[in-house]
Amino acid sequence: MMPPIRAGGTNVDLGLDGRVAIVGGASKGMGNASARALAREGARVVMVARGAEALNGAAQTIATAHGTSRVLAIAADLSVPSDVARVAREARAWGGRIDVVVNNLGGPPPGETEGLADEQWHAALELNFFSAVRLNRLVLPLMREGGYGRIVTVLSLSIKQPEENLALSTVSRTAAAAYTKVLSTEVAHEGITVNNVLPGSIATERLQAVAEMQAKRQGEPLERALDIRRGLIPAGRFGAPEEVADVICFLASAQAGFITGQSIVVDGGQLRAMA
Numbered sequence: 001m002m003p004p005i006r007a008g009g010t011n012v013d014l015g016l017d018g019r020v021a022i023v024g025g026a027s028k029g030m031g032n033a034s035a036r037a038l039a040r041e042g043a044r045v046v047m048v049a050r051g052a053e054a055l056n057g058a059a060q061t062i063a064t065a066h067g068t069s070r071v072l073a074i075a076a077d078l079s080v081p082s083d084v085a086r087v088a089r090e091a092r093a094w095g096g097r098i099d100v101v102v103n104n105l106g107g108p109p110p111g112e113t114e115g116l117a118d119e120q121w122h123a124a125l126e127l128n129f130f131s132a133v134r135l136n137r138l139v140l141p142l143m144r145e146g147g148y149g150r151i152v153t154v155l156s157l158s159i160k161q162p163e164e165n166l167a168l169s170t171v172s173r174t175a176a177a178a179y180t181k182v183l184s185t186e187v188a189h190e191g192i193t194v195n196n197v198l199p200g201s202i203a204t205e206r207l208q209a210v211a212e213m214q215a216k217r218q219g220e221p222l223e224r225a226l227d228i229r230r231g232l233i234p235a236g237r238f239g240a241p242e243e244v245a246d247v248i249c250f251l252a253s254a255q256a257g258f259i260t261g262q263s264i265v266v267d268g269g270q271l272r273a274m275a
Contacts, residue, residue, distance in 0.1 A: 200267025
């Protein structure tokens with residue numbers, strides 16, 4: 001997969017210095033890029049992922065760059081209610097406050113609607129919907145207490161432009177988007193913003209897995225499937241995780257206080273709809 005072109009890494013003062021941020025899926029991909037970007041902007045970052053080894057390695061990178069006091073790694077599965085409660089509890093104990101939450105979890109397995117069992121639908125909703133509902137419910141009182149709140153949920157372009165064989169992901173993430181909109185209207189008067197980021201084709205392990213699945217279904221080589229996908233993007237390339245992370249960082253910032261209830265697409269022009 002051709003690496004994307006990106007010119008970034010320049011600091012701007014986003015008002016995040018000393019803020020405490022929880023980032024899900026932080027051991028790799030867009031979650032890891034978001035954790036690094038938030039730390040670069042001065043935030044203290046609680047990194048959460050299921051795999052302890054990869055998570056600890058990712059946290060060490062931030063600790064080396066910014067100091068051990070700026071990062072906490074918590075191995076947990078955010079689709080499990082008891083783990084969500086533990087993350088919120090440990091993050092508060094470590095940071096003294098919680099100002100930012102980045103809800104970011106992997107996608108459920110592929111499948112078309114007719115062949116999916118109830119258990120698969122329930123699992124997808126636990127992963128992409130209830131994980132955000134539960135964590136947000138726990139952190140909102142802490143955000144009110146601290147006088148600052150930014151909630152960003154990483155979903156997918158597929159909620160606006162569905163892809164073949166990704167029914168579970170599309171439906172569960174669309175439910176999360178509707179929840180974000182409702183919640184945003186309920187807490188806006190308290191200065192808490194709630195937004196979604198909808199990545200398109202971003203160069204991550206998830207993109208590789210989806211391309212492999214689609215190549216197999218179509219009887220095409222993987223490189224051909226990637227070329228077809230790349231051809232759908234007017235920018236002519238896949239995005240970088242860091243480009244999504246920069247948008248998340250801005251939405252977490254003091255400057256984004258009047259942006260709420262939005263689903264912001266980061267896709268190089270892939271979405272063809274007008275709105």
